[in-house]
Amino acid sequence: DSQKAAAVILEALESAMYIIDTQREELGRLDAVAGDGDHGIGMQRGLTAAVDAARKVRAAQAGAGTLLTAAGDAWAACAGGTSGALWGVMLCSLGHVLGDTVMPDTATVATGVATALSEVKQRGKAQPGDKTLVDVLQPFAAALDQAVARGISVAVAWKDAADVAHDAAQKTRDLLPRIGRARPHAEKSIGTPDPGAVSLALVIGSVGEVIRR
Ligand code: ADP
Numbered sequence: 001d002s003q004k005a006a007a008v009i010l011e012a013l014e015s016a017m018y019i020i021d022t023q024r025e026e027l028g029r030l031d032a033v034a035g036d037g038d039h040g041i042g043m044q045r046g047l048t049a050a051v052d053a054a055r056k057v058r059a060a061q062a063g064a065g066t067l068l069t070a071a072g073d074a075w076a077a078c079a080g081g082t083s084g085a086l087w088g089v090m091l092c093s094l095g096h097v098l099g100d101t102v103m104p105d106t107a108t109v110a111t112g113v114a115t116a117l118s119e120v121k122q123r124g125k126a127q128p129g130d131k132t133l134v135d136v137l138q139p140f141a142a143a144l145d146q147a148v149a150r151g152i153s154v155a156v157a158w159k160d161a162a163d164v165a166h167d168a169a170q171k172t173r174d175l176l177p178r179i180g181r182a183r184p185h186a187e188k189s190i191g192t193p194d195p196g197a198v199s200l201a202l203v204i205g206s207v208g209e210v211i212r213r
């Protein structure tokens, strides 16, 4: 049921918070190459606020959808920056699709991630190839969609799609930023992966470790 899903999602957010804590300086370094260097601190602030909000919702026995939307709202309010607003959009989109009633299956999770992708594109106006987190979110959503057709569990589907996300983040190295704060110094960023793409792949990977248990 959704209570069980809420417990797993809280654990997943906590696990994401720990990995981002350890990678905060590296993410800041990546963002300083062509951006303003605040991506590590922004992700840490956003996830800390999201976990805090999720713990409160969980203590009140709410379901997965309510937990995700509360976490997304807190993230957007506290993180600042472009990525903070977009992470808020992603968690809220996922929360609206998962809802509060049943344990989400692979098809529901895939629809949730696909909705998050379309909302992020609508809000941020980035297209694939612009060197943003969309370059990870889009192939991740596509991999989950393929898993639905293959009829596999959420845990296995997420693990396979997390590998796709990791590779996609590394591939942003070769891209030239066409949107966001890195655009004015675009050529400096060649050879360095997009910080928002890297952090999204890190979060997806740490969530996968939790779902697998
Ligand atoms: P800011 O750029 O406001 O300082 P962050 O440093 O926290 O915010 O986040 C930067 C990351 O946000 C980029 O690496 C990129 O992945 C992502 N990003 C920036 N603009 C957009 C956009 N319009 N659409 C999607 N992602 C974006």
Ligand code: MG
Binding pocket: 031, 035, 036, 037, 038, 039, 081, 181
């Ligand atoms: Mg920045």
Ligand code: MG
Binding pocket: 036, 038, 081, 082
């Ligand atoms: Mg900034």
